[in-house]
Amino acid sequence: MLGKLAVRNVKRSAKDYVIYFITVVLAFSFLFAFNLLGSSSEVLELSDVMNNFAIVMHVVNIFILFVVCFLINYTIKFMFSKRSLEFGTYLLLGIKKKQISNLFTLENVLLGLLTLPLAIFVGYILSLLMSFIITGLFELESIVHITFSIEAVLLLFVYFAFIYVFVLFLARRRIRKVKIYDLLYLEKKNEEKQFRKNKVRNVSFFVSLGLGILAMALFFQEFHRLGVDPSMATVLFCIVLIIFSIYGVVITLADFLLKVVLKNKKLKYQKDYLFLARTFSSKVKTMSFTLGTISVLITFTLIALNLSSLFKAMFDYQLELSAPYDISVTEIDENEIPLYLDFIKEHYTIEEEFVYHGYTESNRNVSKVLGELGGWREYDQVVKLSDYNKLLELKGDKPLQLEQDEYLIHATREFEDILTNTSSIQEIILPNDEVLKLKDVVTDGYTYAWGTGYGFLLVVPDDAVEGLAVESTNLIVDTKEETTEEFAKVFERLLVPDICEEEDDGYTVCYSLANVTVRGNVEATNNGFITIVSFVCFYIAFIFISVVGTILAIQGLSDSSKYKYRYQVLSKLGVKESELDKTIFRQLFVFFLFPVIYPIIISFFTVFSLNHLFQFVLTTDTVYILYYFINLFVFLLIYIIYFLTTYFGFKRNIGDSQGGGFFAR
Amino acid sequence: MSVLKLENVKKYYGVKNNITKAVDGISFQVDEGEFVAIMGASGSGKTTLLNCISTIDNVTSGHIYVGREDITEIKEDDMADFRRENLGFIFQDFNLLDTLSIEENISLSLIINHTDVNEMDKRVLDIASKLGISDVLKKFPYEVSGGQKQRCACARALITHPKLILADEPTGALDSKSSRMLLETMRDMNEHLGATILMVTHDTFSASFCKRVLFLKDGKIFNEILRGDKSRKEFFDEIIDVLTLLGGDTENVR
Ligand SMILES: Nc1ncnc2c1ncn2[C@@H]1O[C@H](COP(=O)(O)OP(=O)(O)O)[C@@H](O)[C@H]1O
Ligand SMILES: [Mg+2]
Numbered sequence: 001m002l003g004k005l006a007v008r009n010v011k012r013s014a015k016d017y018v019i020y021f022i023t024v025v026l027a028f029s030f031l032f033a034f035n036l037l038g039s040s041s042e043v044l045e046l047s048d049v050m051n052n053f054a055i056v057m058h059v060v061n062i063f064i065l066f067v068v069c070f071l072i073n074y075t076i077k078f079m080f081s082k083r084s085l086e087f088g089t090y091l092l093l094g095i096k097k098k099q100i101s102n103l104f105t106l107e108n109v110l111l112g113l114l115t116l117p118l119a120i121f122v123g124y125i126l127s128l129l130m131s132f133i134i135t136g137l138f139e140l141e142s143i144v145h146i147t148f149s150i151e152a153v154l155l156l157f158v159y160f161a162f163i164y165v166f167v168l169f170l171a172r173r174r175i176r177k178v179k180i181y182d183l184l185y186l187e188k189k190n191e192e193k194q195f196r197k198n199k200v201r202n203v204s205f206f207v208s209l210g211l212g213i214l215a216m217a218l219f220f221q222e223f224h225r226l227g228v229d230p231s232m233a234t235v236l237f238c239i240v241l242i243i244f245s246i247y248g249v250v251i252t253l254a255d256f257l258l259k260v261v262l263k264n265k266k267l268k269y270q271k272d273y274l275f276l277a278r279t280f281s282s283k284v285k286t287m288s289f290t291l292g293t294i295s296v297l298i299t300f301t302l303i304a305l306n307l308s309s310l311f312k313a314m315f316d317y318q319l320e321l322s323a324p325y326d327i328s329v330t331e332i333d334e335n336e337i338p339l340y341l342d343f344i345k346e347h348y349t350i351e352e353e354f355v356y357h358g359y360t361e362s363n364r365n366v367s368k369v370l371g372e373l374g375g376w377r378e379y380d381q382v383v384k385l386s387d388y389n390k391l392l393e394l395k396g397d398k399p400l401q402l403e404q405d406e407y408l409i410h411a412t413r414e415f416e417d418i419l420t421n422t423s424s425i426q427e428i429i430l431p432n433d434e435v436l437k438l439k440d441v442v443t444d445g446y447t448y449a450w451g452t453g454y455g456f457l458l459v460v461p462d463d464a465v466e467g468l469a470v471e472s473t474n475l476i477v478d479t480k481e482e483t484t485e486e487f488a489k490v491f492e493r494l495l496v497p498d499i500c501e502e503e504d505d506g507y508t509v510c511y512s513l514a515n516v517t518v519r520g521n522v523e524a525t526n527n528g529f530i531t532i533v534s535f536v537c538f539y540i541a542f543i544f545i546s547v548v549g550t551i552l553a554i555q556g557l558s559d560s561s562k563y564k565y566r567y568q569v570l571s572k573l574g575v576k577e578s579e580l581d582k583t584i585f586r587q588l589f590v591f592f593l594f595p596v597i598y599p600i601i602i603s604f605f606t607v608f609s610l611n612h613l614f615q616f617v618l619t620t621d622t623v624y625i626l627y628y629f630i631n632l633f634v635f636l637l638i639y640i641i642y643f644l645t646t647y648f649g650f651k652r653n654i655g656d657s658q659g660g661g662f663f664a665r
Numbered sequence: 666m667s668v669l670k671l672e673n674v675k676k677y678y679g680v681k682n683n684i685t686k687a688v689d690g691i692s693f694q695v696d697e698g699e700f701v702a703i704m705g706a707s708g709s710g711k712t713t714l715l716n717c718i719s720t721i722d723n724v725t726s727g728h729i730y731v732g733r734e735d736i737t738e739i740k741e742d743d744m745a746d747f748r749r750e751n752l753g754f755i756f757q758d759f760n761l762l763d764t765l766s767i768e769e770n771i772s773l774s775l776i777i778n779h780t781d782v783n784e785m786d787k788r789v790l791d792i793a794s795k796l797g798i799s800d801v802l803k804k805f806p807y808e809v810s811g812g813q814k815q816r817c818a819c820a821r822a823l824i825t826h827p828k829l830i831l832a833d834e835p836t837g838a839l840d841s842k843s844s845r846m847l848l849e850t851m852r853d854m855n856e857h858l859g860a861t862i863l864m865v866t867h868d869t870f871s872a873s874f875c876k877r878v879l880f881l882k883d884g885k886i887f888n889e890i891l892r893g894d895k896s897r898k899e900f901f902d903e904i905i906d907v908l909t910l911l912g913g914d915t916e917n918v919r
Contacts, residue, residue, distance in 0.1 A: 005764065005765070008764040008765075009764055012764055085760065086762060089760045089762065091745065091748075092719070092721070092748060092754050092760075093748075093749065093754075093773055093774045093777070093821075094745050094746065094747075094748045094749020094750070094774055094777060095745060095749075095777055096742075096745040096746075097745070099777070180720075180721050181716065181721050181722045184721060
């Protein structure tokens with residue numbers, strides 16, 4: 001009989017908690033999909049960096065595991081409270097707590113077990129989708145194969161067992177401790193007023209807001225100091241402050257707003273504001289802590305999404321910054337050039353090869369200006385205009401013109417401010433007594449392939465280098481085919497060691513002065529990082545949004561049975577259905593909107609501060625705003641799906657004429 | 666022999682300077698085969714008293730005996746068994762489980778007791794025909810009327826042959842016709858099936874069906890009247906007289 005009862009209750013729950021069910025299936029699917037990816041040898045062999053992928057994924061999975069645990073625990077607690085009268089009746093009829101506990105456990109295990117096969121199926125499909133994305137990211141010719149691994153299935157079982165054993169242990173303990181009186185009478189036990197005194201509430205609100213502002217200010221301070229690494233302790237401190245601030249603001253804000261509406265007569269009697277404010281405020285009071293958690297999760301989601309974009313943009317920029325050419329070798333020994341070229345020809349078709357010289361400018365006109373910022377240099381590096389134009393052309397950029405008495409500085413964006421604002425370099429004298437006027441400081445398109453460790457380059461008219469010492473010979477090769485990570489490894493071995501040093505432990509380590517950059521190698525490393533960072537961030541973001549959406553949906557829908565009667569009365573009183581719809585819409589809208597407002601503000605300022613860290617490695621220093629809004633849009637898109645589902649579910653439940661509506665069989 | 670016996674039962678709510686004496690030193694006794702009503706205005710402590718007797722709530726002090734057993738001393742673990750074997754409940758809001766059919770609702774406690782299936786069917790059919798709900802047995806609670814639901818609740822309370830049936834405002838959610846039918850049913854349960862019933866009500870009409878009425882005021886027993894050989898009409902008038910004496914808002918809803 002217990003079994004029969006359990007199956008029936010599951011059937012009923014399955015209908016009431018469709019959204020929850022879907023979210024749990026999705027969460028388990030993702031856990032499974034990432035297990036599959038992490039155990040796929042083909043994925044791991046894509047790049048050296050991808051070895052970290054599996055490790056990172058396992059760590060993230062454990063993190064996600066806790067969030068899923070939170071969701072399942074929350075929902076089970078919620079289901080239990082919704083059915084407290086039913087369980088109280090069981091107790092009255094003489095069913096033992098132990099039996100009730102077993103019934104409830106059985107129900108949840110059944111419900112959970114239903115999700116597993118679905119999760120494995122959906123997860124496998126997801127992993128295939130991800131393999132397409134990876135194939136695209138790495139620009140591979142054939143699709144990465146994901147094999148269905150039994151280990152991943154077993155791992156999923158372990159996760160599942162962990163979550164359910166833990167959550168059901170908590171549930172059973174709750175049942176053991178609960179009093180029959182509470183089950184029968186105190187359904188609304190948690191609707192107690194939290195702040196007896198308005199003053200306490202007002203003070204808490206402003207203190208919480210203050211904490212948030214303090215955290216943002218500290219955060220900004222920490223990141224906008226140039227060249228100094230942010231201290232981990234301060235950052236952690238800020239995160240803790242922010243979390244406190246979010247909880248505080250969310251818990252107090254609703255009550256605060258209600259008071260504002262009540263005080264203002266004009267607002268109070270306008271439209272259905274009073275009704276909305278009252279229902280909303282009572283709702284927030286019963287679940288203020290949960291709403292705080294939801295806001296924290298939303299904040300993390302928005303930050304995670306933005307971090308992912310910033311990293312992706314950074315890596316894209318980095319690729320152009322360090323490897324715009326297929327192969328480049330700086331400070332090469334002139335005699336070895338044919339050797340290198342022959343080796344390259346064995347692997348690729350050479351489209352174009354280009355050798356150019358760097359000249360020394362020992363007056364250090366620019367280095368002096370940069371001082372500490374640029375690091376110590378014995379001389380500035382100079383190139384001829386014709387070589388420079390060829391370098392630009394090979395990169396796909398337009399050539400530049402210089403008058404006979406002009407020179408140009410091409411530098412990284414970090415140096416832009418200081419170089420444009422220094423008068424001493426407006427006119428410089430080269431060691432060969434040429435006097436040149438500064439035409440411009442260019443920062444776009446600078447690349448480290450023009451000489452490692454410099455960060456800037458002087459471009460002078462071809463004649464002006466006469467008499468300057470040749471500092472380096474550099475080779476640039478444009479190949480027809482895409483270069484690869486493997487090629488880079490063998491190619492590097494070709495370098496002839498120039499300097500050998502004996503280490504303390506007796507080993508001899510040899511270096512080569514020459515420096516090789518192979519685009520394919522950098523690309524593979526970048527793609528590895530991008531894959532890891534964006535997969536991890538999107539994964540976290542998606543699960544968080546789902547968890548948040550589910551909790552709000554469950555809460556929103558649970559009210560529909562309560563409001564059913566109220567709305568029936570209203571409609572009998574002649575209120576039009578379209579107006580009722582509007583009120584429902586507004587009510588749920590406010591409920592969904594409330595927990596995102598503060599996170600949007602917080603996350604924007606966080607990203608604003610983080611941008612100081614990233615701006616030099618991004619195409620422009622305001623591009624983060626664009627990313628922010630794109631990410632916000634992505635977030636809202638998923639969030640709105642949850643909102644609309646809740647809205648239509650709510651309407652259906654209220655319109656449902658049969659029996660107990662939402663909680664009917 | 667007494668089925669229920671209360672000795673100086675007290676139930677206080679709240680702490681220190683803010684104490685509500687919901688039940689304040691009540692003693693009385695219910696004998697086998699009695700049909701007793703407890704009347705009182707809203708807030709007089711009726712529900713609290715009933716909760717203490719039904720082991721839903723525990724007393725602050727005093728003793729409550731059901732049969733020979735002192736229920737204030739029973740351990741939590743044994744409570745379920747005790748309730749199942751000795752008590753039947755009828756609530757204002759029915760408390761039927763909507764996942765179970767009417768038949769299954771009635772037989773739930775027998776199922777837990779592992780009663781033989783044939784015996785169980787016999788008992789369900791028997792009680793259902795006596796209460797006039799034979800033809801709705803296969804339906805679900807939301808498919809039947811309020812009166813039928815309440816009679817189903819009666820059947821559920823009766824089927825284990827409990828020593829004592831406790832009812833809290835059983836007619837509270839019914840219209841007057843259904844109320845009357847239910848009260849007649851309860852009287853029959855008492856007179857023909859030998860059920861001992863203790864009913865809490867604020868409604869004179871309901872109380873007039875009983876054999877004895879206890880009046881409660883501010884947590885104390887104020888008065889007690891017996892029906893004896895009086896007609897229901899005479900008894901009804903007598904109750905009204907006592908209530909007038911009691912004063913206050915007797916006609917208020919709970
Ligand atoms: N859980 C409780 N906590 C505090 N006071 C209570 C509680 N339950 C009831 N009371 C108080 O005890 C008194 C009796 O209540 P109750 O037994 O419900 O009265 P009745 O059922 O006769 O209307 C009332 O004053 C009520 O406010
Ligand atoms: Mg009461």
